[in-house]
Amino acid sequence: MKNKKWNEIWVVSAVCLLVGLMISILYNSNQQEQAADNRDLWEIRMSLIEEQQKQQQLYKEIEENERLLLQYVEQSEQEQINSLKESIELLEIKAGLTEKKGPGIIITLEPVFVDNEEESVSYPELNAELLQYLINDLNNYGATDIAIGEQRLTNFSPIRNVNGRVYVNNDPLPDLPLSINVLALDHEKLHNHLMLSEINTYFALERVSLTIDIQNEVTVAPYPHSIQMDGVDLADIKDGEQ
Amino acid sequence: MWFPILFLIVGVILGLLTNITIPDQYSNYLSIAVLAALDTLFGGLRAQLENTYSHRIFLSGFFFNVSLAAFLAFLGVQLGIDLYLAAIFAFGVRLFQNLAIIRRLLLDKYANRRKKSTTF
Known part of the structure; x- marks a missing residue:
């Protein structure tokens, strides 16, 4: 009788051993997935x-x-x-709340009139996308300060189409011609980049010509309003680090 | 009573030390098999407490449930139906039921023992 009972206990124990083994194998395989690092030596070195x-x-x-x-x-x-x-x-x-002077470039945007006797030609107009493209290009090539006409661009400056006009810093831009003053650390390099850029073609499609002058002293106007910091939070600070 | 638990722990340690892994696509089968095994174990525990434990039923139930669960998962993959969800649901519900009954039985036992000790 006692022998039979021990027999049962042994069998149950064996089953338990099996279950334990299965659980740990499952745990192992799931763990392995997360830890897999398949970067090669070069990528690891770069990081x-x-x-x-x-x-x-x-x-x-x-x-x-x-x-x-x-x-x-x-x-x-x-x-x-x-x-x-x-x-x-x-x-x-x-x-960008103060006026700034330094070496830079002046980009003049002028309308181009094509002689076309059949159609009456409308006056060329800027649009915000084109201007944003130009500003992105300038920033990309190392511009430090940019003013479109009298509107200084800050980190908060929007450029958008409102009722068919282009608004910068929530003020409408005047009609063409328009000048954009740009300061840069290396203004010659910026000038060369712009001369080679596709931006000329894009502006030409809208019948606007770009004239780029390199100058030793360019003045950029100050930001005309006070900067609204409402709703701006410090994104870099994690919880508990303050 | 403590023997099976000791073996369970030994099994877990053995598995962790040997560091055996199975391919990703088979982990579904194993997870269901583990669930079925756990269900059978708790079922056996419950039967033991109710004094209806049968050696044969336990052993056959263990292997049958595990293979049925794995087969169900396999069939589900072949047919494109998530059949393993049915197995998970069934075993999950049974697991909870068994645990509830085991809890009740243990509480009853405890209450009975206290009653006995106070009457003496």
């Missing part, structure tokens, strides 16, 4: 370099901020106020 650069960038930022903090701590109250004012001025220049 390592990327991370190292990021780290260096972060170290540099920390160093800069620490120096600034030290400055604030060491200075007297008057000096503190002065350096705060300096910081504000610097930030205003960065944000």
